[in-house]
Amino acid sequence: MNDFANDGLARNFLAGSWAEGDSGAVVSIEDPGLEEHLVDCAQAGEDSLSRAVDAARVSFDRGDLADMNPHARGQLMQRIALEIRAIADEGANLLCRESGKSLSAAHDEFEEAAQYFEYYGGMADKIEGKSIPLGPDYADYTEFEPFGVSAQIVPWNFPVSIAARSLAPSMAAGNSTIIKSPELDPVALAMLGLALERADVPAGSVSILNGIGADLGARLVASSEVDQIVFTGSVPTGQAILRAAADTVTPALMELGGKSAAVVFEDANLDTVISSLQNGIFYNAGQVCSAMARVLVHRSIYEDAVERAAALANGLSIGHGLDDPDHTPVVSALQLSRVEELASTARHDGVRVASGGARLDRRGYFMAPTILADVDPASRVAQEEIFGPVACFTPFDTEAEAVALANGTEFGLVAGIFTRDLARSHRVARKLRAGQVFVNEWFAGGISTPFGGVGKSGFGREKGLEALFNYVRTKNIAISLKG
Incomplete structure (x- = not known):
């Protein structure tokens, strides 16, 4: 297995292994504080995306996360949090240099990412349905089930923490997840794959791909194999994603802009x-x-x-x-x-x-x-x-x-x-x-307070208990007991 990075190239975390870009393609990453090249990152394209989607579907159908004992799934997420903290110093240095943000802010971002996994890991065994009384002749109850394959497109302003904000509840609910990282600063987010790998996350259940939004992002949200779309970013891009989601009738969670x-x-x-x-x-x-x-x-x-x-x-x-x-x-x-x-x-x-x-x-x-x-x-x-x-x-x-x-x-x-x-x-x-x-x-x-907008700021909520229920759907089961 290739390492996350060597020879000056950061790789994609694709279905549990480290992959170079399609046909060797790379995205050049710049240090905005120095206006100079920092590192190259593998650029995923159609082939990488196809492999990630296929692996996510196989992992979900196999029940790698959805059929895992909920307590065990929560323990897995707690291990991810520990591994995120283990890479935080190296990751924060990279994030600071590729995004321009302060080193302390970059450290805060990795710490917040770890806390998301702790918070939602604690909820993995608490996704509970309810019994609905219909009289003595019926038993009726609800269950929450994961969507399947969750496609998540992450912005460049807080790539690590926003990725964790969506990935953690998605995993807690039992979904497979494909993250499309921002092409301006994808390297520290790719490092999140190290934490997932070291925590023994089932292969195929999570992939992190770097690519150009107009190509890779558009292909991802248009895929008929995607069961949910989660997007954080600009209003025009969100509108384009919603148009694509309408064609496949794919539910979407949108956190867009603001002018607060x-x-x-x-x-x-x-x-x-x-x-x-x-x-x-x-x-x-x-x-x-x-x-x-x-x-x-x-x-x-x-x-x-x-x-x-x-x-x-x-x-x-x-x-x-x-x-x-x-x-x-x-x-x-x-x-x-x-x-x-x-x-x-x-x-x-x-x-x-x-x-x-x-x-x-x-x-x-x-x-x-x-x-x-x-x-x-x-x-x-x-x-x-x-x-x-x-x-x-x-x-x-x-x-x-x-x-x-x-x-x-x-x-x-x-x-x-x-x-x-x-x-x-x-x-x-x-x-x-x-x-x-x-x-x-x-x-x-x-982390525990719900966040999201109205109007052109989007819809749905991230963070808090409420966000968890954006990553499941309700199934009602009604049983007649009349003989």
Whole structure:
């Protein structure tokens, strides 16, 4: 068996073994902090995908996971968590260098991945049906059964943790899984295969393939052998996947984009707001679907909030991820160009640039930490997902106006409220069009709290107990006892 990587080539984890790309094809991976080649990764194509799908189907039909004693399946997942932690130092170093994120953030990602397997491993023997009373002449009950082959397409912003977020409940439920990794930073995710291999995951039950989304991803979701699709990424790609899923009538779980708003009332603790802003928009260079992208502030404290936000942005340490600074590069030259173009458009439209607003004059794909003030709620920069370190500030006067502004996009992933008034926090939270609402701390919650959106932010829920039931379907069994 080939190792995960040697001779400068990272390989795909294909049905329990390590495989090179179709016809030797590779994807060149770049270090965005240095703008230089890092490593090559095997590029899977039609042949690799066919082998992975066939192996997944055989593994599922054989019952490798579905027929495994649920307690044993949970123990297997606990072993995976241990093996993820064993590779975390090497994996975090790779993830930092290929994605641009800070080393501590990369370590956090591997730790979160391990925790997903612990959390859902603990649920593997608790997927319980129910008895339904139909009177003395019948016995009626429900069972939950796995879908079969789950196809999962993972984004580049948090490849390891998001892959684990979907893979862990999929395995807990007994599905076979094929993961399509992001072509911008697939190497650390491929390393997850090492943890699976060392934990003795049944061959064929999981494959991790790197390939070009328009080719490999499109082929995967269009396959008639796929029983479920799980996608995290952009709205246009999600829409294309849903069109393909319609042809095969394949159920899909969609976690798409966001343009989330924080509503800052006049009684808010601004220290808390600024602390949340640092995590909410500058963590991972703002490349977070649930980023604190819009900040709606009561007019009475608006200028103070903008001034303090600009001071925060101007005071962040900036550098390569290995140096573990506050602010790191975006993932690619293309991403940097998009972020800068939107910021430039806002500036030409008369938006006040309180800090940043352009790329930094240094090696690497660095966008300056940016605070835009007096942003028109109808403008492009307020309506489109930037996916970069850019926060848009807009004032409001009344609670009703704040709610209307917060709900004034096509997205509905998360939202935030900052206030000391408990009654108002409950009242406003119910009115906000979002799948998750943070109060007085952006990114409050965790693995056990359900996450997902409404509108163009998608549908279905990841994380928490609720997510587990996205990976099973209900079967009702009704038995007549009338002789």
